[in-house]
Amino acid sequence: MKSVFISESSAPAQIWNNAAQLDNIPVINTQSLVPEGARAVVVAPHPGDEVVMCGGLLQLLSTLGHPLQLISITDGSASHPGSQQWSEKRLSVFRPQESVEALRRLGLPMHSLKWIRGGFADNALAEREQQLAHYIARYLRPGDVLFSTWREDGNDDHDAVGRATARAAAIAGVAFNEMPVWAWHWSNRDQGLIPWHRARKMRLDTWTVARKSHATHAYASQLDGEPAIGIAPLLPRVLLERIRLPYEIVFV
Template sequence: MTATTASPFSSYPIRLAATAAALGPTVVVAPHPDDESLGCGGLLALLREAGQPVWCVLVSDGTMSHPNSQAFPPAARQALREQELRDALSILGVESTALLTLQLPDSQVPLPDTPAGFAAVQQLQEFLREHQPATLLVPWRRDPHPDHRATSQLVAAALAGLPAAPQRLEYVVWAWERATPAEWPHPEEVVGWQLDIRSVLEQKQRAIAAHRSQLPGSPIQDDPTGFMLAPSMLAHFQAPTEVYLEAPHP
């Protein structure tokens, strides 16, 4: 049995779309441009539909998706992917000004115990103090991508330094395709549920499509080894639900 077919995600109970409004002002932390749309684009659209403020923190610079491109050197790749993120957020109803970019190195997001990681933690703390979100969306702590795991640790370190932490919801990206049983959530550590996003699914799909450099027909044509979201991966994010994991209540 493969990790995908055996994963627990599709068995989680489904909560109504109205659940989103109760989450209040929300910050989504995305390791790369596109994680926000893939993992929680539906929730972001529902939050904005309900009039809740939403902000986004982009952790990495996104430049390693096509590292061998000459037509798009690193600065151009970063600019392209950041603009794609802004376009996706706009589709989801999030204002372009509601974005903090940490510009950490793609594929090498540092941990909190490094100088660069410590500086990122300080930036995160300042951002959270300024906006006072009720909910924080962050990648699943064992999502099988090093940048996603590092992002989770940066966020945990930032929250540990705050007097009152927001509710933390973890979203799933690569665990759908690549997680081993050891990387799946354990019942004692989190409660898993699915959010009904049928009413905004078309919006989510348009936001994913805004990340055109990661899809067939990418404007970056001169790096045949560059990253592309595979159809099997995208299929998980065409579902009418999104998966969230939260700490169990005492």
């Protein structure tokens, strides 16, 4: 597994804005990914991952009338260790509220959205992979199409949830697709580690991209770090710029 640390100064050399392969990824439409009438299940390691990972896809599926289920594995309360402004107690309440606002900004039908909150402790998910897999499988049913973070995304929790979700998909016998988040911010010299042969591109129109960007800005706790105690923004400027690309990538 490759660990990721996003530095603003390294932005010009990152895969998302420098890899030639991005232009040649085959395009896939939503109907090919999620058949008519099928339910899409999105498994997010932390609050906000569902928007950054597939905020565009969620909008497209909602517009087409697909039933949606979101599984949030953690509440994200450990994102600011040592912070007095953003204590774990405050974040355990605040981050789910941010998610509600973000999904509202995406235009999702909050009255009918099935939303499961796992309450697992973040930054420790690799130790509970087997438990996670069975937890996720409990909420799956035949015909579902499952989405989660890539198993080699470069973040311990993302990787663990990707592996657990893959195992849950095998248990339930449903289709599973992976979506990279932090991997796009690897140095361009690491582009050979990306499984380009599995990549498919979902095109997003201007309005869909705008709503995704607007939704990401609902996560106020993640937009500003605390330099005094060495905490960088969890949603740095370079990531906010990258999610304004007119497509999302899925590994099928």
